[in-house]
Amino acid sequence: MYKKIYSLIKKYKNIVIARHIGPDPDCLASQVALRNIIKSKFPNKNVYAVGHSVSKFYHFGKLDKIREEIPKDSLLIVVDTPDKGRVDGVNISDFAYSIKIDHHPFIEKFCDLEFIDEQASSVCQMIIDLCDNTSLRLSKADAEILFMGIVSDTNRFLYYYTSAHTFEIVAKLIRKLKINTEELYAKLYARPLSEARLQGYIGMNMIVTDNKLGYIKISSEKISEFGVDSASAGNMINEFNNIKEIIVWMTFSQDPKNNIIRGAIRSRGPIVNEIASKYGGGGHKYASGLRLENWEQVDNFIVDLDNLCKKYIENNPEVK
Numbered sequence: 001m002y003k004k005i006y007s008l009i010k011k012y013k014n015i016v017i018a019r020h021i022g023p024d025p026d027c028l029a030s031q032v033a034l035r036n037i038i039k040s041k042f043p044n045k046n047v048y049a050v051g052h053s054v055s056k057f058y059h060f061g062k063l064d065k066i067r068e069e070i071p072k073d074s075l076l077i078v079v080d081t082p083d084k085g086r087v088d089g090v091n092i093s094d095f096a097y098s099i100k101i102d103h104h105p106f107i108e109k110f111c112d113l114e115f116i117d118e119q120a121s122s123v124c125q126m127i128i129d130l131c132d133n134t135s136l137r138l139s140k141a142d143a144e145i146l147f148m149g150i151v152s153d154t155n156r157f158l159y160y161y162t163s164a165h166t167f168e169i170v171a172k173l174i175r176k177l178k179i180n181t182e183e184l185y186a187k188l189y190a191r192p193l194s195e196a197r198l199q200g201y202i203g204m205n206m207i208v209t210d211n212k213l214g215y216i217k218i219s220s221e222k223i224s225e226f227g228v229d230s231a232s233a234g235n236m237i238n239e240f241n242n243i244k245e246i247i248v249w250m251t252f253s254q255d256p257k258n259n260i261i262r263g264a265i266r267s268r269g270p271i272v273n274e275i276a277s278k279y280g281g282g283g284h285k286y287a288s289g290l291r292l293e294n295w296e297q298v299d300n301f302i303v304d305l306d307n308l309c310k311k312y313i314e315n316n317p318e319v320k
């Protein structure tokens with residue numbers, strides 16, 4: 001698979017790298033690093049990392065605006081995105097050939113070549129493997145952003161898909177490329193006081209059901225009161241892990257600009273992405289997200305998740 005991907009990269013002069021809407025550090029880091037890696041090996045190629053940029057993630061590097069029309073004979077690489085509907089900024093049919101590189105559970109085939117490794121902690125990890133198995137080479141700067149992508153997707157090596165291999169490749173980045181993890185952690189976790197205050201608000205106001213489901217609904221008024229954006233609550237959901245009284249926890253925050261309510265879900269047991277996908281969402285077994293239209297849908301979703309927790313506790317009485 002690595003050799004096949006490499007030969008396709010070698011073949012095309014124009015390459016566009018895309019990823020999912022609502023970008024997170026893993027997809028941004030993997031697309032930007034892959035662009036840089038291809039560019040340094042093949043300086044004459046045109047390689048673009050595309051999609052809406054997010055100012056708070058500026059330290060992952062700049063995205064590209066494509067000014068002229070992309071020639072028909074171009075290669076598309078989509079990273080970290082299991083379904084076509086969530087690809088940001090490109091039309092897959094505009095490309096001569098497409099490759100998907102992803103670690104989410106399979107949803108649909110929409111690329112000509114699909115490299116999916118559900119065991120991989122992150123797409124950043126898969127990009128490092130791609131370099132280790134071909135003649136693509138990592139620079140120190142790219143190793144640094146890929147490290148941040150791995151750290152972020154594994155929540156600092158907490159999640160179950162953090163494997164011996166994850167530690168091995170990170171050890172190699174530290175040993176061979178001398179990345180400074182302390183500096184990178186500081187970059188990745190620096191945040192404004194407004195977000196710490198919002199986190200306090202969530203902690204104080206989270207509703208917890210008898211079935212150990214925790215959730216909070218945050219209106220657009222609240223969001224502007226705290227001076228944060230509608231994605232902030234979802235971005236801090238990992239901070240609520242390891243709380244004894246809850247096994248699944250979720251935030252719902254209103255996004256008036258897009259007229260949706262953003263939901264983020266995390267779990268320490270029940271598999272949540274199946275129900276989320278019924279509501280048009282997706283993600284991993286224990287980490288999932290979705291966009292709902294109104295508070296009524298949110299309430300229905302909460303009832304479904306509460307039932308899921310109830311069943312889970314019935315089958316796993318030690319959780320009680």
Ligand SMILES: [Mn+2]
Pocket residue numbers: 026027080103122123153
């Ligand atoms: Mn990812």
